[in-house]
Amino acid sequence: MTATPPTERRFHIATLGCSKNRVDSDGMEHLLRQRGMAPSARPGDAGVVIVNTCGFLGAARAESVGVIEELLAVRQPGQVIIAAGCMPALGNYAHDIPAGVDRVLTTREWFRIGDVVGELLGDPAQAEVAGCEGMLTTFTAAQAGPSAYVKVADGCDHACAFCTIPAIKGRQVSKRPLHVLGEVVDLVSRGTKEIVLVAQDTIRYGADLGIKHGLPQLLESIVEGVPDLPWLRLLYIYPSPLTLKMVDTMARHDALLPYLDMPIQHADKGVLRAMNRPSDIDMTRRLIDHARVTLAEPVMRTTLIVGFPGETEAAFRTLYDFVAEQEFDHVGVFPWSPEPGTKAVELDLPRVPADVAEERRAAIMELQQGISLKKNRALVGRTIEVLIEAVGEAEDDDGNTEPIAVGRARRHAPEVDGMVFVPGTHEVGSLVELEVATAGPYDLWTHAPGAERLPVRPAEARASAGRAARARAKLARRQSTHNRPERRGGQPLPMLRESPAAD
Ligand code: SF4
Numbered sequence: 001m002t003a004t005p006p007t008e009r010r011f012h013i014a015t016l017g018c019s020k021n022r023v024d025s026d027g028m029e030h031l032l033r034q035r036g037m038a039p040s041a042r043p044g045d046a047g048v049v050i051v052n053t054c055g056f057l058g059a060a061r062a063e064s065v066g067v068i069e070e071l072l073a074v075r076q077p078g079q080v081i082i083a084a085g086c087m088p089a090l091g092n093y094a095h096d097i098p099a100g101v102d103r104v105l106t107t108r109e110w111f112r113i114g115d116v117v118g119e120l121l122g123d124p125a126q127a128e129v130a131g132c133e134g135m136l137t138t139f140t141a142a143q144a145g146p147s148a149y150v151k152v153a154d155g156c157d158h159a160c161a162f163c164t165i166p167a168i169k170g171r172q173v174s175k176r177p178l179h180v181l182g183e184v185v186d187l188v189s190r191g192t193k194e195i196v197l198v199a200q201d202t203i204r205y206g207a208d209l210g211i212k213h214g215l216p217q218l219l220e221s222i223v224e225g226v227p228d229l230p231w232l233r234l235l236y237i238y239p240s241p242l243t244l245k246m247v248d249t250m251a252r253h254d255a256l257l258p259y260l261d262m263p264i265q266h267a268d269k270g271v272l273r274a275m276n277r278p279s280d281i282d283m284t285r286r287l288i289d290h291a292r293v294t295l296a297e298p299v300m301r302t303t304l305i306v307g308f309p310g311e312t313e314a315a316f317r318t319l320y321d322f323v324a325e326q327e328f329d330h331v332g333v334f335p336w337s338p339e340p341g342t343k344a345v346e347l348d349l350p351r352v353p354a355d356v357a358e359e360r361r362a363a364i365m366e367l368q369q370g371i372s373l374k375k376n377r378a379l380v381g382r383t384i385e386v387l388i389e390a391v392g393e394a395e396d397d398d399g400n401t402e403p404i405a406v407g408r409a410r411r412h413a414p415e416v417d418g419m420v421f422v423p424g425t426h427e428v429g430s431l432v433e434l435e436v437a438t439a440g441p442y443d444l445w446t447h448a449p450g451a452e453r454l455p456v457r458p459a460e461a462r463a464s465a466g467r468a469a470r471a472r473a474k475l476a477r478r479q480s481t482h483n484r485p486e487r488r489g490g491q492p493l494p495m496l497r498e499s500p501a502a503d
Pocket of ligand 1: 156157158159160163164165166200201238
């Protein structure tokens with residue numbers, strides 16, 4: 001087979017890291033399309049290749065460097081390679097970006113991608129893009145499947161001792177409420193069924209704009225202004241009394257999913273103080289209790305760090321007991337990673353050996369898997385609403401195939417939680433009522449309400465066809481990398497197969 005030479009007017013973006021990076025990649029895609037360029041699924045076919053890097057942890061930086069090196073090794077004649085994202089924004093690590101990259105753009109400069117590419121390709125200068133206001137420029141995300149992230153703010157005003165984000169992003173800058181609303185209106189008019197609002201600390205949305213209780217107000221305006229949006233989800237809610245009003249707002253609207261993603265990081269006061277996090281764990285308890293009594297069928301997710309300097313056996317026990325007591329629906333656990341430039345590496349506290357941190361991570365995940373399994377089993381026989389994201393086929397031991405659809409329930413955030421399988425075909429993007437037949441610690445297997453047939457078994461599930469399936473397969477690949485240890489507690493996804501016909 002003859003390889004197709006790269007086309008100057010095609011671009012490929014490899015996105016690493018979190019959902020917020022994905023939103024920036026969508027913004028870059030939008031700008032490049034405005035220049036008359038077209039996206040390419042394969043880097044080898046593209047004249048311009050952009051790696052949107054992640055700099056959050058050492059492992060993530062290593063992965064970013066690895067991806068750039070791989071692309072450089074197979075670079076086509078004339079191909080332009082650009083490193084963008086968080087890694088170039090970290091002064092200490094910008095020099096780790098491999099030589100040979102044509103241009104570097106920090107996470108605060110992604111909106112210059114059009115000019116940079118134009119300059120590299122020798123295009124005539126283009127007029128400023130209308131509405132371009134820097135890193136929070138409002139763009140309609142080029143979402144994959146029926147779900148879209150909308151970044152409402154960027155940057156962070158906190159100073160958690162383990163975190164590099166404030167150094168990478170600077171202080172929080174919120175997008176104007178009307179811009180967020182316009183983005184949601186546009187996405188929903190094009191078929192999006194689930195909007196996921198993200199920021200580094202979503203609960204503080206609007207504080208820099210001088211808006212008091214900016215997030216509840218924003219939620220009210222979206223629900224009112226976009227009545228045909230079925231699912232609106234929030235991620236990354238810092239534990240704060242601001243959560244109380246937000247939960248009250250969530251309780252008033254069915255479209256606001258009762259899903260509280262509140263990263264608490266730890267439960268021991270001493271460790272929380274050393275982390276420079278809110279150390280009043282009783283306040284956190286009150287926030288969770290408020291959500292539990294206020295919301296109908298609330299779903300709780302948190303993330304934790306184990307092995308932070310000074311975490312004694314007793315401190316870990318406090319955390320373990322808290323997880324057992326609270327019975328969260330979803331938990332992700334990171335072993336602490338010593339990131340140069342953070343306050344945590346300078347703390348004069350005893351270090352926890354890496355193998356002990358790993359044992360602690362595994363202990364909490366084992367505990368949580370039992371909790372999650374119990375909660376999922378309680379759903380068996382119940383009817384749940386499922387957003388279909390992909391259709392494909394399931395294969396039995398004899399090689400016989402049958403159609404299968406895969407989606408998510410209200411209790412599952414994209415990428416980090418479980419998924420729902422159902423035999424048969426369903427339209428991608430449809431919301432269907434299904435009965436839970438079987439439950440694992442992460443995933444659910446369902447059938448039509450009242451149907452008697454057995455569901456497809458997990459190991460047999462193979463999904464194909466369409467962009468959503470491809471997104472799922474990408475997730476499976478990303479999950480195998482070690483920079484996202486929170487994903488499903490390191491559990492593998494059921495086998496997913498990409499369709500060669502996927503666009
Ligand atoms: S809240 Fe803390 S962990 Fe989250 S981005 Fe801000 S500094 Fe980092």
